[in-house]
Amino acid sequence: MTTCGHLDQVRDVAPDSTAGCSDCLAIGSRWVHLRMCLSCGHVACCDSSPNRHATAHSTGTSHPVIRSMEPGEDWRWCYVDRTVV
Structure with a gap:
């Protein structure tokens, strides 16, 4: 199981x-x-969107962790470690 070493970059x-x-x-x-x-x-x-802006943002800024904004979803993803956190 992969772990994420980037949770220290998560902000409120x-x-x-x-x-x-x-x-x-x-x-x-x-x-x-x-x-x-x-x-x-x-x-x-x-x-899954045509422009893949979340990935582009992470690549361009080195911000590693995103979360879903979809109703009923509460998962987070680390682009660097390629894992759900």
């Missing part, structure tokens, strides 16, 4: 958007599911 943050994927909204695109960065609160779309 508020989402930067409640309307949807911040990046998709800016370019007029669509998304499938939403994720929130737990380092800065950036809301972005999942890898």
